[in-house]
Amino acid sequence: NAGVTQTPKFQVLKTGQSMTLQCAQDMNHEYMSWYRQDPGMGLRLIHYSVGAGITDQGEVPNGYNVSRSTTEDFPLRLLSAAPSQTSVYFCASGAYRAGNLVYNSPLHFGNGTRLTVT
Amino acid sequence: DAKTTQPNSMESNEEEPVHLPCNHSTISGTDYIHWYRQLPSQGPEYVIHGLTSNVNNRMASLAIAEDRKSSTLILHRATLRDAAVYYCILKSYNTDKLIFGTGTRLQVFP
Numbered sequence: 468n469a470g471v472t473q474t475p476k477f478q479v480l481k482t483g484q485s486m487t488l489q490c491a492q493d494m495n496h497e498y499m500s501w502y503r504q505d506p507g508m509g510l511r512l513i514h515y516s517v518g519a520g521i522t523d524q525g526e527v528p529n530g531y532n533v534s535r536s537t538t539e540d541f542p543l544r545l546l547s548a549a550p551s552q553t554s555v556y557f558c559a560s561g562a563y564r565a566g567n568l569v570y571n572s573p574l575h576f577g578n579g580t581r582l583t584v585t
Numbered sequence: 586d587a588k589t590t591q592p593n594s595m596e597s598n599e600e601e602p603v604h605l606p607c608n609h610s611t612i613s614g615t616d617y618i619h620w621y622r623q624l625p626s627q628g629p630e631y632v633i634h635g636l637t638s639n640v641n642n643r644m645a646s647l648a649i650a651e652d653r654k655s656s657t658l659i660l661h662r663a664t665l666r667d668a669a670v671y672y673c674i675l676k677s678y679n680t681d682k683l684i685f686g687t688g689t690r691l692q693v694f695p
Binding site for chain 2: 471498500502508509510511512515517523525526557559563567568573574575576577578579
């Protein structure tokens, strides 16, 4: 049981380059989300999705795009990387039903992608 | 959105109990209290959650105040492996956003 898989584990970009962080889950979860975590800080929500074709913004969405074409995958795109986007990115998934995150179902997190933008 | 307040850091000795507090004075009646922890260089992992009654599982216990304005995560016997950042989060009925604060960094000494 793989859970939530994030690739790559590490990435270095130059300012202005683009890239896609991949996230896949095998738990048939409808809810998926992306967080970033800056050094010594808590997690901040970037974007989330409650099902295929549905996405919404979190606390810090600027500079990031997402799409959700399948239940399993939720890629995060940086169109023009900036040094301020240097961070560790975590993807999470959870059960979702009847318009709400299931109360007693936890979020499952991947192990993160460490991104450095120079 | 209802917010939580936690101490920045706490210390414990190995094999002693640890009580991690969380204040959530603006909690609403339908908000669930969730706790996650993040070990070094890993993603957060679920610990426990509750609504009104105290809860126990194999990892920890959750004590919820009668007025629900605060809660305490209890690790009955701390181990070195429990050194982590612990996050107290409110899961609100009317939002799909799970917002993390800065958490409490727990240090455990041998």
